[in-house]
Amino acid sequence: MPDAAVQTSLIEKLERSRIAARALATLAADRKNAALEAIAGAILEGADRIFAANALDLANGRENSLSSGLLDRLSLDARRLHGLADAVRQVAALVDPVGEVVRGKVLPNGLKLTQIRVPFGVVGVIYEARPNVTIDIAALALKSGNAVVLRGGSAAENTNRVLVELIREALESAGLPADAVQTIDEFGRQGATELMQARGYVDVLIPRGSAGLIDTVVQESKVPVIETGAGVVHMFLDASADDAMAIDLAVNAKTQRVSVCNTLETLLVHADAADRLLPPVLSGLRAKGVTIHADDRTAKIFPDSVPATDEDWAAEYLDHDLAVRVVDDLDGALEHIRRWSTSHTESIVTADLANAERFLAEVDSAVVMVNASTRFTDGGEFGFGAEVGISTQKLHARGPMGLSELTSSKWTVRGTGQVRG
């Protein structure tokens, strides 16, 4: 399709999203929950259609030599399908954020002010080849009263098309506008490009996927973006850190799940505790198969390591690798974090109150921890019940995002004829 035609067709779709968003905005939670139940049912009942489409994507993927990791993320089986349906039901069980009163007061002149949560309107999502994102985001958007426009990765094109068809059928069966969930995958890359230009049609754009994808959207989008970002996550073992706690926290933060953004990537150790802590902590990590990328001072204490360079301090490995550095003191740790952190999550392990408070106050990250595993930076763990992503930007939302982060607000003012003097 020529670019101008894509643009016209896309805008026409986005106008339909806007109309659907208007209907969703004032819908009672009961109605939205019924639609979510219908979607969960449709996913299970549509299993054969989904598997057939998924087999096509997998065959294409193998032909295009996708990595086994990507093929695994792409593939759906009965167990995963049940997981998707369950996730939709869990979203139905969450509290509806729409209408929640944020603040309110009565002005001296009698005007009654109330700030309430309202849906954004039309939310755009650009993501990669993970069909579960299609379902998750559609459910979260619907629950928060937003229409959603999806642009998934081409590798999951067939699966996503069927999933969106099933969702739209379920929406209609529940009496909701099908256009509450639309895909623009048919427009290919040009669709994503146009979506990023569609200021006024799309209220917010959320990129989900690799750092490269997120960076492209952040750089190119004229629509406001919520950046869900990379995590070069640090833990600092202070001089007073308890041995057992240091081992437990470092091993858990690094190895409990290596492929996610809240996994530990750089361990900093106070020089006064390096001899005491590094051997047991790093042995524990080596026993779990972690490669230690060590600075000179660490390597002297723990030779079973490879040398670290600046690339290691900047690395989000998302693998069984850890950069380790000995720092002179808390200030050295703070300086290293300022220089290299992506401001996602940092944790200090300490028994010292003043150092704990300084770390909490001075580290400028979305989540700052004392004596806790960085793996807890997560919407589910925080009790938000659903994973929209983890914002590493400072505008609108910061840290794990729940349903309320998918809303804007509106002031209502109720008067009895007040005029301004």
Next chain:
Amino acid sequence: MPDAAVQTSLIEKLERSRIAARALATLAADRKNAALEAIAGAILEGADRIFAANALDLANGRENSLSSGLLDRLSLDARRLHGLADAVRQVAALVDPVGEVVRGKVLPNGLKLTQIRVPFGVVGVIYEARPNVTIDIAALALKSGNAVVLRGGSAAENTNRVLVELIREALESAGLPADAVQTIDEFGRQGATELMQARGYVDVLIPRGSAGLIDTVVQESKVPVIETGAGVVHMFLDASADDAMAIDLAVNAKTQRVSVCNTLETLLVHADAADRLLPPVLSGLRAKGVTIHADDRTAKIFPDSVPATDEDWAAEYLDHDLAVRVVDDLDGALEHIRRWSTSHTESIVTADLANAERFLAEVDSAVVMVNASTRFTDGGEFGFGAEVGISTQKLHARGPMGLSELTSSKWTVRGTGQVRG
């Protein structure tokens, strides 16, 4: 200066802002308030320097044939200078938003979660030839713990340079880093362009001024922007509107101050009440010198008018002009507002409960009112104590922005060694 040199010098300045921001972020309110007092004092004591610089700008302005309106906004006298100093003292009297607890809870595993307000860090502001913005924004940024980088209009260049010098001297005298407030006016237009590209150096950019300026910043900035926008503000006189209230509210909303974004620009009237309401309401407005731009149905009832076109429905006059249209019913009013509103402020005048609630629910604007003058959409009127601007975007802040809208948030997590299972 060649572009590359501007870029290097600007980045070097922004790095100094970052260092200053770090010091500001953890500063107690007392220290910030003392600095604000010092700034208020410096403005008054520096009157001679300010007036000399201002005279230079005014002379240049006359030479460049600036309009009398612009010259008036640009000019400072003793009364205005006292006003500026008072405004700074008023900001000092506001509650410090930094550290305010937004939410908090204890997780089942004992982790203590607290979401607190923190400064953005470095705030950039691009504005036009109003020296008062220099002072207002510097005070608001300082109070909320942010370093600020100012790019003012070239017409106020000399005045702003002296104001920033005085602020920086006052900051140093109060023991705060002078770089908490910097101007990049010396780099001219190229400085503004580079500022919009300085993602990672500037946390948020706020344009203040004309629709054209705001639009340019929104379109070109790679830094997250808070859009303070135009107001094509509507009032709908419902069939049940009280005569006296309709007259009071329409006249107040249109004429109390015509040059501001919350002033009324389009009046919609229910067809059933047009014969009753239009003559007294429009006569009241004509008596205040307002030109009525009328649709056909209005013109038949009130001939003392000029014909309205689509340009009138889209107009933010900011003058003694008002577009007036008769609509069939509430749905007609909602449809007109959806089509033409800039989503700033809309008000319904009605005695009907169901219509009031529908208007509040269905109008998708930052502020939606029942039986109140649109002139109340204002940070001062809302009790925020200071005017950062009125956001017409949906991300981060919507409607009047107070000090807390100049902050981000951060999660702190306090544990005792918790690991994720």
